[in-house]
Amino acid sequence: MKRRLFLFFASALFLIYVLAPVAWLVSSSFHGEAEITSRPPHWIPHQPTLENFAAIFQARDRKVTYETRRKGDPATGGYIPSTARDLIPSMWNSLVVAVSVVLLNLLVAVPAAYAMAKIRFIGRSTSIYFMLTTRVIPDIALVVPFFLFIRTFGLLDHLGSLVITYLAITVPFSVFILVSYFESLPDELDKAARVDGCSRLQTLLRVYLPLAAPALVAVVLFTFLTSWNEFLLALMFTQTPKSQTMPIVVASFASDFTISFAFINAAGVLAVVPPVAMAVIFERYIVSGLTAGAVKG
């Protein structure tokens, strides 16, 4: 009985720590302008409203008139910016980049991981260290050379530059996850397949890939989330809404003091929903994909 009680309180504490900030974020996004500035805060909005979300989805139609400006508390400048309409297109940009990065990652990382896990060749351990070392380099160190390079080629403000850059920060980890997982699969399958006449490529595609589903899902998930959430490099390489990704647009709302808090929170909620949904749905793959050999590695 004592144990049950203890577990109950510990779980409650756990849930509060993990969810309360997010719950407040969501709640705030349904606050109207007047309510958002109440002291102490209304934990659950007394007059919930969808106007913040409406602004994002219908921003094309809204015009900033004297009336709409006046709706807010002038002290906090709580108005909804016309740039709200940039949020949805930016999410689209993020999606395009993320999907491209995922596909490229799979193309590049899977064969490499198979080779490192199952083939004996000179330079095997070197390749592994090399790959791990590249991940240790901070993103900052990549910014200057890339910026100069991209600027010279006029590729600034182009989604392609983001895709290429993101490969640098995602490929090593993808390879790491896959190598760990491949290593946990029996070697005999490889030998049996190749004696049966499969080339290395066929062995990889027909035998190991189907077995590596959890690791593949983990790689897709990690890569997608890393691309979706990435901020610094996107900040450097994008300049107009044409190529700006979601984090940039959301950040721009935050730095403008005149924008309504409720609106900022709504933007945050939208930014948060896709990755969180993906993570929660694919939770068990994350754990199993990470753990095959992760601790030993």
Next chain:
Amino acid sequence: MSARAGALRGVFGAPVSRYDQASALWLLAPMLGVLLVVAVFPVLYSFWVSLFDLKLTRPQRVPFVGFDNYVDVFQDELFWQSVWRTTSFTLICVVAIMLIALAMALLLNEEFRGRRLLSAMLLVPWAIPYVANGLMWKWIYDSGYGALNGVLFQLDFIDKYMVWLGDSHKTLWLIANAFVWKEVPLATILVLVGLKSIPADLYSAARVDGANTWARFIHITLPALRPSFMLVVIYETMMAIRHFDLFFILTEGGPAEASHVLAWHVYVETFRKLSFGTGSALAYIMALVTLALAYWLIRTLGEKL
């Protein structure tokens, strides 16, 4: 061997011997290519740039200055302050992450109804983009209407709303809190994996040997978790040292440089002062330090494996 058994085959089907160099090279080529272009090249190029006085404010004149940029960097008082701030930030974060992750992993290791729900919820902070994380905490920390003020006020811990992020004594701690909150899930998973690999028999043997719950924790659980802890420490140290996003969203290095960490310093130097030469030098120093630190950590902690 029957006649039917074929020879081992390489990537494209040609028979090979045990050391399959050719296949390996073909399969590795894309990855090596990508990494060379997007990882190795920038590092080398940035070193090259750091040897010049490249200011984007006057891009036409780019004199070669050798290691002058580096000297400038090391003579900048602000640089050393950022190093100090980064170090304290990293230390606070890593310790906090370890403790919280251990507690949460211990909880998740128990069997009880609703554990799956807890596991699923655990990933929420991890999935949130740092940008949104920053926004969320900025709103919570807000001095005018924030939730932190609200909660403390309602619980009678304070009698009027306080300034949080704007208070230079509290800034780093608050940013650390936001960082830790988001990093804890991954660390928890890593520790949980370690916990699950401890054979139940060891605990039984310890109980029979007379060890109570606390003794079992000290003598069995903690020693067995060393590899997990090492992994968490190394990974989170790397993440904390290079972290940028929260510093941009929450405080932009302020107030009065209270949160001016190394990553921010590089950003300011490069993209606000537009001094690419020194910016590169800084980035390069940072990369080297991170590499050295990773190497040192793995060497010292890795031995205990």
Next chain:
Amino acid sequence: MAQIRFQSVGKTYPNGFVALGNLDLEIADKEFVVLLGPSGCGKSTTLNLIAGLEDVTAGSLYFDSTLMNVVPAHKRDVAMVFQSYALYPHKSVYENIAFGLRMRGFGKEEIERRVREAARTLDIEPLLERRPHQLSGGQRQRVALGRALVRQPQAFLMDEPLSNLDAALRIAMRAEIKKLHQTMRTTFVYVTHDQAEALTLADRIVVMKEGVIQQIGTPEEIYDRPRNTFVASFLGNPPINYLDGTLSADGTRFVRGALSLALARPLQGQAGRQVKLGIRAEDVDTRQMNQMLTGRVSSVLPVGSDTFLGVDVEGATLFFRLGRELRAHEGENVSLSVNMSHAQLFDSSSGASLLWQ
């Protein structure tokens, strides 16, 4: 030092599974008791209840006259050797053995003395500074024994400690454990599914099946006077042979088709009853004596010291163990005499012995 007594003990798990039902068992002080049975029979559960690793859900467990139901494992004075040895991987052999003494607050000199003595007894002194992963299976086994030895506990519990060893080592270790029991003069409770082990080690054997005790007795009693077909089948290698048949009208003979064998002692008032005759593999002889059975040889398997003979008798195939000098061929007819004074008789449907209860 301790008598262990189970009084109507039951163990039911929260999911409803009944591991033990109404167990009554008395283990005398200094006795070597073996819990024998197939996997899932509840023998390990019984051991865990003695150790306190699991809780009794019904009935009472006593050490001498102390009720132990709510006493936690770390406060009981028993030692246990696990099948997997469960050595602490991060501690040296010395520390592994010393751990239990440290937990109980012994002084440094006392610990040193006891550990060295145990190491000497088990011949592992040179290994004291090593870590478990540097030891062979047999060495780890000794360390596990040492860990239990030093404690000088009220009872020694062993959960299939030899099953991970190879055959030769197992037999050697059996002798060591037997010797240990004689020197320590403490209660030993030993769990195994290996009937040969049980027969060599035990003062008394407790045969269990599905959470219920089938029979308790000395090895001789269990082997010669089994109470039901389960017990009879479990001991003996190769397993006992069964023939279904009936008792003659006067209760003096077993009849199956053309086969008719006189019982050693006639059974009163059982005329015509459906019975199972049990003949152990070693209870036949090639010399032609009184009670004979004839059949056709179906298989001949020489195994070095013996020959296993498969014989078809009245529609059933029986396996016997005979000497190595036996010359027989498949398809031949053979006549063997049966030692009916060792034969068992069971009720056909219930399996209960008609000779011993």
